[in-house]
Amino acid sequence: MPASSFTRGLAPDAVATDDHAFAEWAATEAGRLLLQVRESGLEGKELKNAGDRESNELLLSLLAEHRPEDAVLSEESLASHGDATRRDAERVWIIDPLDGTREFSEPPRDDWAVHVALWSKGELIAGAVALPARDVTFSTASVKAPEPTPTPALRIAVSRTRAPALVHDVAKTLGAELVPMGSAGVKVMAVIDGSADAYIHAGGQYEWDSAAPVAVARAAGAHTSRIDGSPLKYNQQEVLLPDLVVCRSEVAEQVLNAIADAPAEAAG
Numbered sequence: 177m178p179a180s181s182f183t184r185g186l187a188p189d190a191v192a193t194d195d196h197a198f199a200e201w202a203a204t205e206a207g208r209l210l211l212q213v214r215e216s217g218l219e220g221k222e223l224k225n226a227g228d229r230e231s232n233e234l235l236l237s238l239l240a241e242h243r244p245e246d247a248v249l250s251e252e253s254l255a256s257h258g259d260a261t262r263r264d265a266e267r268v269w270i271i272d273p274l275d276g277t278r279e280f281s282e283p284p285r286d287d288w289a290v291h292v293a294l295w296s297k298g299e300l301i302a303g304a305v306a307l308p309a310r311d312v313t314f315s316t317a318s319v320k321a322p323e324p325t326p327t328p329a330l331r332i333a334v335s336r337t338r339a340p341a342l343v344h345d346v347a348k349t350l351g352a353e354l355v356p357m358g359s360a361g362v363k364v365m366a367v368i369d370g371s372a373d374a375y376i377h378a379g380g381q382y383e384w385d386s387a388a389p390v391a392v393a394r395a396a397g398a399h400t401s402r403i404d405g406s407p408l409k410y411n412q413q414e415v416l417l418p419d420l421v422v423c424r425s426e427v428a429e430q431v432l433n434a435i436a437d438a439p440a441e442a443a444g
């Protein structure tokens with residue numbers, strides 16, 4: 177299923193002038209393409225590579241067509257990682273064309289995502305996270321604050337394949353339940369849709385893994401920070417952004433305190 181045989185949907189009028197609408201539309205279109213790639217008969221590594229490549233190509237071409245002046249930092253465009261000129265750009269799109277690549281290659285898993293975020297002058301100003309296999313796109317255009325869902329124990333979303341030691345310590349301190357799933361975008365959206373109360377990650381990640389999810393989470397009023405409570409910074413020269421916490425704002429203090437109390441070696 178090469179991108180060339182994918183039929184793009186017509187861009188809604190708002191896409192021309194509204195960055196929120198563009199992010200939502202572009203992430204949704206890339207998700208539609210990825211669903212077709214998943215039906216192509218490819219498996220394993222070949223399916224992962226095709227998904228990463230095709231989604232990146234589509235997003236880059238949508239950006240070139242609709243936002244030609246803007247810079248791009250993409251997981252799948254290696255030259256953009258160390259590109260010093262993007263530091264001087266006024267507007268930079270930070271994209272992860274396929275987050276949860278592993279889960280994408282394990283049908284029928286639905287915990288994978290497309291991330292499209294816009295950074296400008298030090299802030300994330302728009303973003304969208306598409307969950308194509310669930311037929312939903314969360315965006316800064318329309319996201320709502322999570323409904324209160326009181327449960328007996330806090331639920332912490334965590335990587336299903338590389339849960340950091342820190343999260344086990346925090347869960348013990350808080351008497352919380354761990355909810356393993358793939359994709360950083362899916363875990364942040366779990367906080368937004370009320371199926372989790374917090375997402376904690378440590379030990380390695382990059383700007384594109386969290387930029388769009390964090391933009392959406394902030395628009396929904398959720399807490400977002402590094403695990404020491406300091407701000408998450410994007411469009412840095414060094415694109416490694418190894419840890420984060422996203423949680424319902426009302427539990428932020430207890431979650432950050434529990435992280436601070438965890439043994440130092442657990443945070444690595």
Ligand SMILES: Nc1ncnc2c1ncn2[C@@H]1O[C@H](COP(=O)(O)O)[C@@H](OP(=O)(O)O)[C@H]1O
Nearest residue numbers: 274275276277335338358359360379380381385
């Ligand atoms: N220790 C680590 N170092 C680098 N990247 C990591 C990481 N842990 C998680 N990630 C990245 O964060 C995303 C979510 O991972 P997980 O599902 O394990 O929580 C994945 O992105 P990609 O699928 O875009 O590569 C994964 O590669």
Ligand SMILES: [Mg+2]
Nearest residue numbers: 272275276385
């Ligand atoms: Mg990713």
